[in-house]
Amino acid sequence: MLCLNILVMKRLVYTFLALTVALSSLAQTSNTEEAKYAAYLDSTLTAEMISRREVDEISNQISIDSPVIGNPLSTIHIIKNINKKKATYFVDLMTQGSTVFVGWKGAILLFTDGTKMKKPNAKIGIAVSEYGYRYTASISLTQADLKVLASKDIDKFRLSIFDGELNTKDAGIFKIYARNLVKLK
Numbered sequence: 001m002l003c004l005n006i007l008v009m010k011r012l013v014y015t016f017l018a019l020t021v022a023l024s025s026l027a028q029t030s031n032t033e034e035a036k037y038a039a040y041l042d043s044t045l046t047a048e049m050i051s052r053r054e055v056d057e058i059s060n061q062i063s064i065d066s067p068v069i070g071n072p073l074s075t076i077h078i079i080k081n082i083n084k085k086k087a088t089y090f091v092d093l094m095t096q097g098s099t100v101f102v103g104w105k106g107a108i109l110l111f112t113d114g115t116k117m118k119k120p121n122a123k124i125g126i127a128v129s130e131y132g133y134r135y136t137a138s139i140s141l142t143q144a145d146l147k148v149l150a151s152k153d154i155d156k157f158r159l160s161i162f163d164g165e166l167n168t169k170d171a172g173i174f175k176i177y178a179r180n181l182v183k184l185k
Contacts, residue, residue, distance in 0.1 A: 045176050050184065059083065064184050066177035070094075073131060074164025076154070076174055080181050089141040089181070091149070093157050095164030096131040104160035107137045111152040112171070117145060124160050135159045150179035 045066075053064045062082040068075045077092040093107060107122040125136040137159050141149070153171040157164050166174065 045173065045180065053184070062185075064181060066174070066181065068092075069170045069174050069177075070164070070166060072096075074157075074166070076157070076164075076166060076170075078149070078174070078178055078181055080184065082185065089146055090138050091141055092136065092138050093159055093164060094134060094136045095157070095159050095162045096129060096133065097135050097160075097162040098132040100126065100133055101135075101160055102126060106158075106160060107139055108158045110155050110157065111148075112155045113152060115148075115152070117148060122159075135162050146178060146182055150175060150182065 048067065050064075052067070053062065055062050060083075063079065064082075065079040066077060068077045070076055074095040075093070079090045079092065081088050081090075093109075101124075104124045105121055106124070107119040109117040109119075111117070119137075119139050122137045122139045127134045127136070153168070153175055154166050155171070156166065
């Protein structure tokens with residue numbers, strides 16, 4: 001009986017070890033698959049921006065931008081303009097509001113880690129929309145701003161007193177666009 005228990009214990013140990021190796025292998029495969037998907041997504045989104053590259057025939061200014069990301073109630077969009085080899089960057093934000101406020105300023109981007117990017121002088125535009133009023137801002141970005149946008153996920157943003165939100169997927173995609181836009185010429 002004792003021999004049978006030892007034999008059962010050995011089999012359990014071997015089974016446990018085999019499962020541990022299999023799970024470890026599966027985790028490595030999963031990480032490899034995630035890395036492959038991240039590389040694929042990165043190259044796909046970069047190719048999409050390259051396809052949107054335009055050169056003005058008169059000024060020779062080059063414009064490269066991301067598609068508009070978000071939903072009908074709030075969107076974000078990043079742009080790079082190159083004029084005489086000097087690059088300037090902008091982020092366009094749009095959200096909806098139910099009441100009219102004209103002449104207001106200020107935008108804040110809140111990141112998932114709790115940090116904020118404040119742009120107190122951002123001019124807020126307003127237009128009538130099917131959801132009430134559309135509030136927009138086109139904000140000039142510094143190199144430091146670009147580094148933040150390329151490394152952090154945006155949770156939400158505020159234009160004046162109206163908030164816009166990005167879902168996790170859109171925030172991750174925007175971060176990839178911001179990171180890769182800097183590299184494009």
